[in-house]
Amino acid sequence: AQTVTQSQPEMSVQEAETVTLSCTYDTSENNYYLFWYKQPPSRQMILVIRQEAYKQQNATENRFSVNFQKAAKSFSLKISDSQLGDTAMYFCAFMIPEGAQKLVFGQGTRLTINP
Amino acid sequence: GAGVSQSPSNKVTEKGKDVELRCDPISGHTALYWYRQSLGQGLEFLIYFQGNSAPDKSGLPSDRFSAERTGGSVSTLTIQRTQQEDSAVYLCASSLVTFAGARPLHFGNGTRLTVT
Numbered sequence: 001a002q003t004v005t006q007s008q009p010e011m012s013v014q015e016a017e018t019v020t021l022s023c024t025y026d027t028s029e030n031n032y033y034l035f036w037y038k039q040p041p042s043r044q045m046i047l048v049i050r051q052e053a054y055k056q057q058n059a060t061e062n063r064f065s066v067n068f069q070k071a072a073k074s075f076s077l078k079i080s081d082s083q084l085g086d087t088a089m090y091f092c093a094f095m096i097p098e099g100a101q102k103l104v105f106g107q108g109t110r111l112t113i114n115p
Numbered sequence: 116g117a118g119v120s121q122s123p124s125n126k127v128t129e130k131g132k133d134v135e136l137r138c139d140p141i142s143g144h145t146a147l148y149w150y151r152q153s154l155g156q157g158l159e160f161l162i163y164f165q166g167n168s169a170p171d172k173s174g175l176p177s178d179r180f181s182a183e184r185t186g187g188s189v190s191t192l193t194i195q196r197t198q199q200e201d202s203a204v205y206l207c208a209s210s211l212v213t214f215a216g217a218r219p220l221h222f223g224n225g226t227r228l229t230v231t
Contacts, residue, residue, distance in 0.1 A: 004157070033217045043204060045158075045222040052216075091157055097217050100171045103150075105157030 002027045004094050006106035013082055014114050020067075021077045021109050023092030030054075032096050034068065034075045035103070039089040048090070051075065079111075087113045117141070119223035121207050127229045128197055136192045136226045140209030146218060147190050149182060152204040152225070161205075164190060165212060197230045204228070 003026045013019045025034070036048040051059045051068050058066050063083075067076045079086055092106040120139040128134050140147050145166045150158040160174040164184040175181070179197075184190040194201055206225040210218040 006157075035217075043206070043225040043227075045206065045208070045220075047219065050217065093157075095217060100148075100163040100165070101146075101218055102148075102160040102163065102171075102174070103158070103220070105159070107155070107157050 002029070002032075002094050002096075002104045004092050004104050004106035006092055006109050008109045009107070010110045010112070012112040012114060015082060015084060017082055018078060018080050019082055019111065021079075021090050021092075021111065023075045023077070023106055025073050025075065025092070025094050027073070027094065029096055032094060034066075035093040035095065036064070036066070036075075036077045037091045037093060037105075038086075039091065039108075040087075045091070049077065082113045084113050084115060087111060119207055119209050119221050121205075121223035121226050123226060124224065125227045125229070127231060130199060130230055131196055133193065133195045134197055134228065136194075136205050136228070138190045138192070138207030138209075138223060140188065140190070140207070141221055142188075144209035144211055144221070145187065146210040146212050147184060148208045148210075148220070149190070149192050150206045150208065151176075152206060154203070158206060161192070194228075197228075199230045202228055202230045 032053045034051045038046045049061045063080045089108045091108045093103045122137045147164040149161040152158045162182045163171040179195045182192045204225040208220040208222045
């Protein structure tokens with residue numbers, strides 16, 4: 001079974017700073033996807049970024065980038081030039097692209113951006 | 116167009132009562148998921164519907180939980196004889212099914228269930 005671990009329950013940084021959220025996972029599969037989702041107070045899960053395991057290049061989306069270390073089974077999210085609107089819960093998730101494509105989530109990191 | 120819609124937004128019920136939670140997926144999305152988010156936890160998979168295929172119920176925690184999807188569209192998650200540990204946010208997501216790669220999931224805003 002796959003597991004996803006986020007070891008930082010809470011983080012807090014000042015606006016405009018860079019912050020890195022950690023995520024590790026465990027799997028014996030070779031073909032999989034990793035995701036970071038953002039959950040603001042509205043409760044809606046919003047996809048921030050995704051990484052395909054067979055791609056060595058780290059994914060980037062504007063201010064968001066990942067550091068994907070496949071051998072170490074690590075998938076951290078870096079938020080550059082943080083903004084007040086980045087305040088939310090962030091979840092790391094794992095998925096095997098077969099069948100139901102169920103997402104396996106970590107416990108989440110509550111990120112607060114302070115003005 | 117409209118996103119995934121869930122109702123009610125919040126539900127408070129007494130222990131032992133039955134509750135029904137509703138999900139309206141995005142029109143045309145054949146895949147529908149229910150996830151549960153307990154306090155301080157990540158989401159856990161409950162059930163998956165895809166078209167007319169038999170649902171994947173492997174995540175349902177007990178036989179008090181059931182779900183159906185009528186006409187390949189609206190889905191209802193039913194919890195019978197609710198217990199306090201059922202208190203959580205129940206999130207629905209829908210997706211188009213593609214034949215390669217990861218499907219982009221569209222989540223609703225969830226139903227917060229509180230069992231007193």
